[in-house]
Amino acid sequence: MRGVWRFLAAAAALSPAIGASIPAQAQQRPDQQAFFGLYKELVETNTVVGQGSCTRAAQQLATRMKAAGYPASAVTVFSVPEHAEDGGIVVTLPGTDRAQGAMLLLGHLDVVAAKREDWVRDPFKLVEENGFYYARGTVDDKAMSAVWADTMIRFAQEKYRPKRTIKLALTCGEETTYAFNGADWLAKNRPELVRADFVLNEGGGGRLDAAGNRQALAVQVGEKAAQNFTLLATNPGGHSSAPTPENAIYELADAIRAVQGYEFPIKFTDTTRAFFTATSQALPAPVGPAIKRLLANPADREADAIVSRDKTLHSTLRTTCVATLVNAGHAENALPQRATANVNCRIFPGESVDGTLIKLQQLAAAKVKVTANQPVRPIAVPPPLDPKIMGPITTLAAKHFPKVPVVPMMSTGATDGVFFATLNMPVYGVPGIFLEPDLNGIHGLNERIRVSALYEGRDYLYDLAKTLSS
Structure with missing residues (x-):
């Protein structure tokens, strides 16, 4: 995730300090407790490229998917021999109407390196303090990746039958330019696994002020x-x-x-x-x-x-x-x-x-x-401001986050979304998870996420996935 959250500082100026104050602690429902187990396991699995293993994280998620009812044929854990620990996972929930096509939920499993001696807490142990979860990857990008995985599990448990096929791809290599990149590999080598009419990705989000008031939501529609x-x-x-x-x-x-x-x-x-x-x-x-x-x-x-x-x-x-x-x-x-x-x-x-x-x-x-320099990354194709996508994003935002403006933006950074341009797949960085004004220590020390922001964002993203697939 690069350059995205800084943009919200400008977006927030459109309507500063709008919205209700987010409570310091979320009230956990049973489904939230189940999500927490998945999230904690994912965060505590070291996925720093060259140090940890995205493949291990993908295998753990595959076990959960199969336990939720997905057949083995619907769950693909992939890697290549020369990058055995940089694997990922693709899961497919078939739709009932072929004419509706497919949608792809995209996230990345890898995280930026973190040295224990520099952090106040162990960066690979999830710690809750004062209404925040602390650890490397609590935001970037294991918050969204865990939400997408949890959404797919909930759909299976609920026996949800979407009209539109839903695909999930969680990959490795987004944070390291010269690493094996799973999204790039899938687009080039297994396009049938990920081909979809549109992609929901990281890159959007929300901004809080210092008091925890919601200021703005941003939808990433294009990137550099x-x-x-x-x-x-x-x-x-x-x-x-x-x-x-x-x-x-x-x-x-x-x-x-x-x-x-x-x-x-x-x-x-x-x-x-x-x-x-x-x-x-x-x-x-x-x-x-x-x-x-x-x-x-x-x-x-x-x-x-x-x-x-x-x-x-x-x-x-x-x-x-x-x-x-x-x-x-x-x-x-x-x-x-x-x-x-x-x-x-x-x-x-x-x-x-x-x-x-x-x-x-x-x-x-x-x-x-x-x-x-190699590798030469592809140029992102700006997706259209499609009302079929932007409409549900905005309508559900009004339900979950009343009076908070939704702002379209172009990221000045880059995500793995660029690799799907060759497949003509428009990529949207969706909102939902709110961050603090200091950007929560993403890529830096003592990364954290507000507990309530995580669970409320999870509810929004679940509703969004269900709405766009029905």
């Missing part, structure tokens, strides 16, 4: 593509006592400066146009009027300068590229023979990796070589 590029400068080098004008570090620095100074042009999708239109009506001068000017004329540089003071709004308007790693030289008393920098780009929907590479090559000039 993450792509890394390497800038390389090379020289013959020599003794540092006799410097020459040609210096790999200086040449690389000039190229980095050129990237820093370049602004990619403003673009709009249907989603970002809808978001900025709503935002322009809610934010005071000078930002609100400046957004209106950009909507009318994306080349308005003065308006761009005003809006782009907000880093989230700035990155939502365009492709962005930023230097993130630098490595140069081989000795303190030698001229550098080699200097490299990693430039991380978040590419706007509709633009391409090749087009971004060409622009970086132009900025870096002839002395610096620019290459696109």
